[in-house]
Amino acid sequence: MKAENKKSSIFTRVSDTNLLLAITIVIFFLMYIGAILFQGEGFLKPQKFFDILNNNSALIITACGMSLVMITGSIDISVGGVVALVSTCCAVYLDFHEGNIFGSILIAIGVGLLYGLVQGFLVAYLDIQPFIVSLAGMFFARGMSTIVHTAHFNVASDVFNALKNTRINVPGMGSVNRKGIYIPAYVEIGVIVALLLVVILFIVLRWTKLGRSFYAVGGNKQSALMLGINVKRTKFLAHLICGLLAGIAGYVYLLHVGSSSADNAMGMEMNAIASSIIGGTMLTGGVGNIIGTLFGVLSLSTIQNIVSGAGLGDAWWTGITIASMLCLFLVIQSVVMAQKKRALE
Amino acid sequence: MNEKRILEMRGIDKTFPGVRALQGVDFFLNEGEIHALMGENGAGKSTLIKVLTGVYTKDGGTISLQGTGEVQIHSPQDAQNLGISTVYQEITLCPNLTVAENMYIGRGKGQITNWKQMNTDAEKLLRSLDIPAKATQQLASCSIAVQQMVAIARAVDMECKVLILDEPTSSLDEQEVEKLFGLMRDLKSRGVGIIFVTHFLDQVYEVCDKITVLRDGQLVGEYEIKDLPRVQLVAKMLGKEMDDLSDIKGEGGGYQGKDSGEDVFEAKDLQSDAGIKPFDFHIKKGEVNGFTGLLGSGRSECVRAIFGADRVLKGSVKMHGKPVKIAKPIDAMKCGIAYLPEDRKVDGIVGDLSVRENIILALQVLTGFFKPFSRAKANAFADEYIKKLNIKTASADTPIKSLSGGNQQKVILARWLLMHPDYLILDEPTRGIDVGTKVDIQKLVLELASEGMSVTFISSETDEMLRTCSRLVVMRDRKVVGELSGDDLTQNKIMSTIAGGESKA
Ligand SMILES: Nc1ncnc2c1ncn2[C@@H]1O[C@H](COP(=O)(O)OP(=O)(O)O)[C@@H](O)[C@H]1O
Ligand SMILES: [Mg+2]
Numbered sequence: 001m002k003a004e005n006k007k008s009s010i011f012t013r014v015s016d017t018n019l020l021l022a023i024t025i026v027i028f029f030l031m032y033i034g035a036i037l038f039q040g041e042g043f044l045k046p047q048k049f050f051d052i053l054n055n056n057s058a059l060i061i062t063a064c065g066m067s068l069v070m071i072t073g074s075i076d077i078s079v080g081g082v083v084a085l086v087s088t089c090c091a092v093y094l095d096f097h098e099g100n101i102f103g104s105i106l107i108a109i110g111v112g113l114l115y116g117l118v119q120g121f122l123v124a125y126l127d128i129q130p131f132i133v134s135l136a137g138m139f140f141a142r143g144m145s146t147i148v149h150t151a152h153f154n155v156a157s158d159v160f161n162a163l164k165n166t167r168i169n170v171p172g173m174g175s176v177n178r179k180g181i182y183i184p185a186y187v188e189i190g191v192i193v194a195l196l197l198v199v200i201l202f203i204v205l206r207w208t209k210l211g212r213s214f215y216a217v218g219g220n221k222q223s224a225l226m227l228g229i230n231v232k233r234t235k236f237l238a239h240l241i242c243g244l245l246a247g248i249a250g251y252v253y254l255l256h257v258g259s260s261s262a263d264n265a266m267g268m269e270m271n272a273i274a275s276s277i278i279g280g281t282m283l284t285g286g287v288g289n290i291i292g293t294l295f296g297v298l299s300l301s302t303i304q305n306i307v308s309g310a311g312l313g314d315a316w317w318t319g320i321t322i323a324s325m326l327c328l329f330l331v332i333q334s335v336v337m338a339q340k341k342r343a344l345e
Numbered sequence: 346m347n348e349k350r351i352l353e354m355r356g357i358d359k360t361f362p363g364v365r366a367l368q369g370v371d372f373f374l375n376e377g378e379i380h381a382l383m384g385e386n387g388a389g390k391s392t393l394i395k396v397l398t399g400v401y402t403k404d405g406g407t408i409s410l411q412g413t414g415e416v417q418i419h420s421p422q423d424a425q426n427l428g429i430s431t432v433y434q435e436i437t438l439c440p441n442l443t444v445a446e447n448m449y450i451g452r453g454k455g456q457i458t459n460w461k462q463m464n465t466d467a468e469k470l471l472r473s474l475d476i477p478a479k480a481t482q483q484l485a486s487c488s489i490a491v492q493q494m495v496a497i498a499r500a501v502d503m504e505c506k507v508l509i510l511d512e513p514t515s516s517l518d519e520q521e522v523e524k525l526f527g528l529m530r531d532l533k534s535r536g537v538g539i540i541f542v543t544h545f546l547d548q549v550y551e552v553c554d555k556i557t558v559l560r561d562g563q564l565v566g567e568y569e570i571k572d573l574p575r576v577q578l579v580a581k582m583l584g585k586e587m588d589d590l591s592d593i594k595g596e597g598g599g600y601q602g603k604d605s606g607e608d609v610f611e612a613k614d615l616q617s618d619a620g621i622k623p624f625d626f627h628i629k630k631g632e633v634n635g636f637t638g639l640l641g642s643g644r645s646e647c648v649r650a651i652f653g654a655d656r657v658l659k660g661s662v663k664m665h666g667k668p669v670k671i672a673k674p675i676d677a678m679k680c681g682i683a684y685l686p687e688d689r690k691v692d693g694i695v696g697d698l699s700v701r702e703n704i705i706l707a708l709q710v711l712t713g714f715f716k717p718f719s720r721a722k723a724n725a726f727a728d729e730y731i732k733k734l735n736i737k738t739a740s741a742d743t744p745i746k747s748l749s750g751g752n753q754q755k756v757i758l759a760r761w762l763l764m765h766p767d768y769l770i771l772d773e774p775t776r777g778i779d780v781g782t783k784v785d786i787q788k789l790v791l792e793l794a795s796e797g798m799s800v801t802f803i804s805s806e807t808d809e810m811l812r813t814c815s816r817l818v819v820m821r822d823r824k825v826v827g828e829l830s831g832d833d834l835t836q837n838k839i840m841s842t843i844a845g846g847e848s849k850a
Contacts, residue, residue, distance in 0.1 A: 014483075015441070015443070015483040016441060016483065016485070017441070207458070207460060208458070209450070209458055212442065212446055212450055212458075213450070213451075215439070215441055215442055216439045216441075216442060216446075216450055216451075218441070219439035219440055219441035219442060220437075220438075220439050220440065220441075222437065223436075223437040223438055223439050224439060224451075225400070225420070225421060226398075226400065226421050226431070226433055226437035227421070227437065227438070227439070227447070227450055227451040228420075228421050228422040228425045228450075228451030228452060229422070229450065229451045230420070230422060286439070286440075286441035287441055
């Protein structure tokens with residue numbers, strides 16, 4: 001016990017969550033520097049960075065939801081399916097039913113909430129394995145989107161396209177092109193939504209009682225129960241929020257691609273899981289950080305950019321690099337955690 | 346309800362699959378009283394507490410509180426809201442949260458927490474209890490003792506009427522225990538009723554006012570501390586009467602062994618990470634000895650240390666006079682030690698295999714150790730032992746799952762005997778089996794010893810130990826407190842050694 005004081009170096013004092021977050025951020029910057037070195041100026045232009053955000057706003061949102069359920073010690077692999085379902089539903093509503101923007105947003109939120117509600121209930125109150133529940137959810141969502149509309153089509157609604165093409169300029173980040181014309185840097189609406197959600201979730205997870213309950217339940221379910229936390233409700237809420245976020249992500253996705261297809265967002269759930277893990281969320285629960293998840297998404301797509309920029313655009317190359325990156329992260333994580341544990345002993 | 350009585354539990358029943366953990370237990374707690382809840386491991390103390398705090402739902406009985414009358418408690422949250430705060434036996438905190446969060450999470454209303462306030466409050470509380478931890482430190486980075494103190498800090502900080510402490514002292518050092526007792530006395534003077542579970546008898550007599558004793562899920566009785574001397578308490582927990590007439594030493598005492606004088610096994614200053622104090626131990630060729638003490642006093646831990654089943658921290662071990670190193674069970678097996686563990690579910694049987702196959706199972710895994718056997722010889726041996734151990738089975742080819750528990754037990758025993766160990770350790774080999782089989786096993790132990798095998802025998806039934814062992818090592822509170830042999834081998838003597846302290850019966 002007396003040894004307690006002398007052992008509290010910064011390394012051991014910082015929480016697991018923050019330690020992993022630091023690792024993630026450092027690695028992201030290393031990677032981005034690597035991208036600049038290998039792919040040249042392209043990556044020096046701020047717009048390149050903003051494009052990464054533009055292309056991945058939906059993934060950021062789903063990954064946030066994924067991190068949340070993972071922190072609670074659960075998993076939801078239906079999010080990609082939900083994004084596809086929501087985007088087809090909204091596209092069909094906008095084009096074939098003369099729908100308005102407001103209604104389509106309601107549909108997105110409604111579908112997402114419904115998904116979260118059902119899955120959350122099954123997982124939390126009926127104690128069914130979350131993997132099984134969301135696997136079924138994934139198949140159901142994919143199936144439903146095919147039923148709603150199979151063929152690929154571009155959304156024609158004018159108001160929607162106006163919204164889709166809205167560019168929000170980022171002051172001072174633009175660049176001058178070869179002809180000497182200043183081109184402002186911009187982000188899409190989806191990015192604003194995604195970043196807003198990141199901030200909200202960060203605050204909820206960091207400072208509210210509910211947020212800390214997620215960590216408690218993921219850290220040790222039995223202890224959380226004994227500490228007077230309503231474990232079932234907490235799990236339920238995690239899935240509910242994850243479903244809601246998937247719904248919002250579906251709309252953001254549609255805003256970015258502007259077209260409906262049953263194959264939309266194929267494999268997005270896996271990218272979301274990968275981003276969360278790279279961002280320092282542990283599959284075992286109780287450890288994770290939304291800011292880390294944001295950086296996880298950024299790292300993942302930077303890598304994808306490097307791979308395709310190097311002329312290795314094939315899907316399998318991307319797959320292999322992501323796989324090795326995941327391995328690298330997991331190894332670094334476990335080495336650092338083991339070091340920390342050793343320092344504590 | 347009596348006006349000073351703050352808690353009344355009546356006729357509490359709780360059954361787990363296969364275990365009746367509580368049967369019609371009554372428990373009463375008064376204001377400003379420290380009430381010890383005693384009983385051996387598995388007596389149902391923790392279960393009674395978890396029923397009270399809503400972790401388990403009771404199958405029957407009523408719980409009433411002062412002021413509110415009968416209450417239904419469905420969750421630890423309900424219990425907290427009713428003013429019952431608890432430190433559970435296992436540490437029930439979240440390792441991934443900070444110390445302060447662990448102290449305050451799950452309490453109070455509203456979503457927003459004033460974090461600054463919480464951390465300062467926590468810091469103050471930690472300082473007032475001299476707990477060497479920072480409020481913002483992650484709990485996992487604290488030692489187990491500190492974690493235990495944090496759990497206690499959390500419990501005492503709540504405005505509670507009933508405080509429950511389930512074996513809170515097992516990982517604390519003396520100073521910390523004193524601090525805890527100070528706190529308990531302070532709360533007592535403020536009218537809080539405290540339920541205190543511990544297996545340290547000294548601690549009970551130091552702070553408690555009353556004792557309730559449980560045994561095998563049943564209430565033995567409630568006693569004022571001054572009416573119940575230590576030896577009586579031990580007798581109550583063991584379920585023996587102190588001046589029981591059956592106390593005459595059974596059948597001329599245990600088997601004395603051929604006094605060859607040669608130590609088969611010898612341990613000096615042995616200690617494992619299972620929380621036992623270092624101990625010395627030796628056994629001669631052909632001797633039967635045993636560890637005795639209350640359940641949870643560390644007797645299983647001692648033999649586990651001998652066998653290398655727990656991590657050995659220090660000590661030296663000799664086998665046949667030669668120093669050996671036993672770090673893992675396999676090392677012990679190579680030295681010729683066999684161990685039948687207490688928890689047979691782990692060791693287990695393979696239900697679908699035949700009795701014979703189950704007997705020679707270990708041999709297939711371990712060929713090369715002890716004296717190697719040919720397959721045919723192994724089969725013959727298996728058949729021989731089925732006869733010798735009187736295993737009741739239709740044939741050697743019957744699947745073992747169709748045998749009764751006692752007979753399965755014998756099969757596992759036969760499996761070990763097939764290895765011809767020099768030294769056999771049996772931890773509770775007779776628990777949960779019928780009387781006839783018990784006698785069979787006792788006879789077998791004596792027979793093996795007369796053939797020159799050394800046997801260490803542990804049983805919760807002291808008569809059984811008296812009948813088989815020629816020497817008993819007595820344990821209390823995870824420490825060896827005495828050794829009995831010859832004329833000292835009596836029920837009374839065992840109990841008074843276990844009780845220790847001032848009491849001489
Ligand atoms: N969750 C559980 N599931 C099944 N059996 C249990 C459970 N908890 C306790 N038991 C059994 O109930 C009995 C009483 O256990 P417990 O209350 O922990 O005893 P004590 O605290 O007095 O040592 C034991 O036989 C134990 O094996
Ligand atoms: Mg207990």
